[in-house]
Amino acid sequence: MGINHDGLILKDVTKVFDDFTAIDKVSFTASEGEFVCIIGPSGCGKTTVLRLVAGLVAPSSGSLSINGTPISGPGSDRGMIFQEYALFPWRTVRDNVAFGLEIKGVSKKARDERVDRYLRLVGLSEFEARYPYELSGGMKQRVAIARVLANEPTVMLADEPFGALDVQTRRQMQEEFLNIWKSERKTILFVTHSVEEAIFLADKIVLLSAKARSVKRIMSVELPRPRERLDAEFSALHEAVLA
C-alpha cells in the first residue's frame, strides 16, 4: 500500500444502494487532528460518507482505513454526532454521557470521573440529572458531544450537528465546538450544507458534487483563527467555494 498510513484515508469509495449510486469513487484523507468539512448540495451523498466511516454501512467497493487499519464495522474509536441528537430519552444527561463507558465495562469510579470531566467541558454539570426532554436543542447537542468525547475516539463524525438550531445558538455552538477540538485534538469529519459554517470551522473542505456523486474539489482553509465572517478573505473564500 501507500507510504502514508496516518489518519483517515478513503480511497475510491463507492456505495450503491439497490440500483442507486449514493457515492461514486470518493477519495480524500484527514490527517490526525485535522478538521475536515464535507459540503455539497442536498442528496450529494454527504451523510453516506459519514455512515461509511462510522461503519454503519459497508462500501460496495473501495477502501476506508484509520491509521492503516481498515474500517470493518462500527467502533467506539469513531464517535458520531447526529443532527437529531439521538440521545437516549430514558437516560439522564449523566447516564447518556456514561453509556459508551458502561458498554466498555469501565469501572464505576473511573466512569464517574470521566463523565464529570466531559460534562464540565460542555458546561452541563448542573444539568446532569435532567432528562433529554427537559433540555433545549443546543443543550441536547452538547450532551451528544460529551457522550462521544467520553468514549475518547480518534475520529469524531458530525452529521449537520447544528442544522436544527437557531442562528444564534448555532454560532455559539460552532465556537464551543472549535474550542473543544482545540483542547481534545480529535480528527473531525463534519458534514454541513453551509459554506459559511465550513469556512468558519475547517482546515480542509471536501466539496462533493450532486451530479457526479463524487469529490468535486478539495480546498484548504488557511485563514488564521478566530475567523471573522465579515473579513474580506472570508468572503473571497466563500465566493471561491461556490464558484
Place this chain on the structure above:
Amino acid sequence: MPRARSRRDVSGRKSKVIIQIAAIAFFLLVWQLVTMTQLIGLPTPITTFEAFYSLLITPEPVLGRTLLEHARASITRVLDSALIAFALAIPLGIAIGWYTRFDYFASTLIEIFRPIPPLALIPLVYALFMTYGNTVLLAQLFIVALAVFLPTVVTIVEGVKSIDPIIIDAAKTLGARGNQLLQKVVFYASIPSIFAGIRIGLGIGWASIVAAELIGGSGTGLGYFIMTMYQVGGRMPELISGIIMIGIIGFLMNEGILWLQHRVIRWA
C-alpha cells in the same frame, strides 16, 4: 420550560375529572329517561344502585356470595392468566420485533391465530382438559392467557419495529453490540409499547374471562353470576349490577396501568 409544562398538566387534570364526571352524569340521565318511556323492562338507576350496594356487602342468596367475592374470583383468574401471558409476550415481542427472520417465522403463526376469537376455542379447550380434575379452571386460564398474549405480543412487536433507527445507530457508534444493544437500548426503547401492550392485553383478557365464565360450570365469577341471575328468572337489578361491576373493574385496571406507566416512564 418544565415548570410551564407541569402547570398546564395540573389544570388539564382538573378539567379532565370534571368532564369525566359529566360523562357519567350524562349516561345516568339517558338511562333514567329510557326507563321513563317504559319501552323496555329496564330498572331505574336508583333501583339498580340500591341492589348494587346491598350486593356488595350481603351475599346474594342463590349463589351465596357477595358481588365483591365474585369480582375477586374473576380478577384472580384474569391476573393469573395475564401474568403467564405477559411473561411470554414481553421477551417474545422484543425478539420478534428485533430479529427479522424470527419475525417472518413467528408472525406467520400469530397472524393465523389472531383472527380466531379465543372464545371460539372454549369447547375445544374444555375437551382437551377433560381428563384433569379442574377442567373448568384450566380451560379458563388457558383461554384468557391466549386472549391476552396475542394482542400484547403484536403491540410490542410493532413498538420494537418503530424504534427510531438513529437511536440504534448512535448506540452502535458508541460501541454497543448484539446483546448489549438489546438489553441497554431496544428493551428501554420498547417500554412505552410494553405498557401499551399490557393495557390492551389486560382489557381483552378481562372481557374474555367474563365471557368464559358465562359458559362453563364456573361456580364463581362475575360472568357466572350474571348468567345465573338471568337463569333464575331475569333478575334485572342484580344482573345489571354484575355488568356495572365488570365495567368498573375494567376501568380501574386501565387507570392502574396508566398510573404505573406514569411512575415508570419518568423520561417523557
